[in-house]
Amino acid sequence: MTNCKLSTERGRGRPRKGKEHNGEALLEAALACFAQNGFEKTSLRTIAARAGVDVALLSYRFGSKLGLWTAVVDAMAEETLEQLQAWPHEQRDRTPEEQLRNLCSGMVTLVADRPLFAQLLISEIMTGADEERQALIQERMAQPVHELLLEYAARLRNLTSDEARERLDLALIATMSMIGVLVSTRPFLSRFSPIGENDEAFKAKLASLMHQLLTLN
Structure with missing residues (x-):
């Protein structure tokens, strides 16, 4: 890079x-x-x-520089939320299992096609250098996306108990974090692992991992 x-x-x-x-x-x-x-x-x-x-x-x-940084986050958040909000309508004729698999594939593609944004988010979150920027990420991107994903996945899995939703909540956090880290470190991973060499195979494996975690009982 x-x-x-x-x-x-x-x-x-x-x-x-x-x-x-x-x-x-x-x-x-x-x-x-x-x-x-x-x-x-x-x-x-x-x-x-x-x-x-x-x-x-x-x-x-x-x-200002912060204003430009915020505009970058807002643009990415808007694109992500628009696609998430459109998916239930686009997938309504498919079975719940097909919809869940497509959700996993779609989220992986969104992240994998924007590796620089994944890198930006992970850097900001892990370093914790600035509370204001972290709060902006939470408010404008992370929380609304997470809430949409949680509601969609819970409905597809027909989860009603608080305990089941809490497990799904943790699974979503784990999978999206994992995808972000793997996407942003892919150039390094490709040095010693074939997982990073082929775009479609890389996305398919990540989507499969995400589906497995979201369907654990």
Whole structure:
């Protein structure tokens, strides 16, 4: 994985044509820099250089580095929640077992297709460097996603007792944590394990593990 460093190849503050207002490109550049360098070691100037825009544009659009970081988390949370909320409708003609397997595959794909975001979240959660950023992750991403997953999986497994739901709750936390860690460390794992070499096989194995944990009695 390459480091996100301040580029000196073009004139300072000179944007590429057509990139000045590409919000998606700005968020992608910010995500890469935050994930690879961490929040504290990333500057707006670094992100602006990677995105090919004037740093003043980032300040104008997002207000601050924290504002840009929050926008990255919000964008990923919105995408995840939209897909989660759509799944029950899309899967309504399938059996509960098929829906649960598809849920596992879908969640693995969401995480595996965004390894930098998984890296960002794990870094923030494990280091515990900033309470405000952790609170934002909990409020805008982790808690709403977890609650949706828990309700969906509990309904598919027809769980009604508090004890059964508590076991499922723990299983969800364990599986999503496991998936995030494996996805974000995949480049390292592929050095000594074949699990990281093939995209589809990697996702299939993770989905199978997730399904096994969610169906334990």
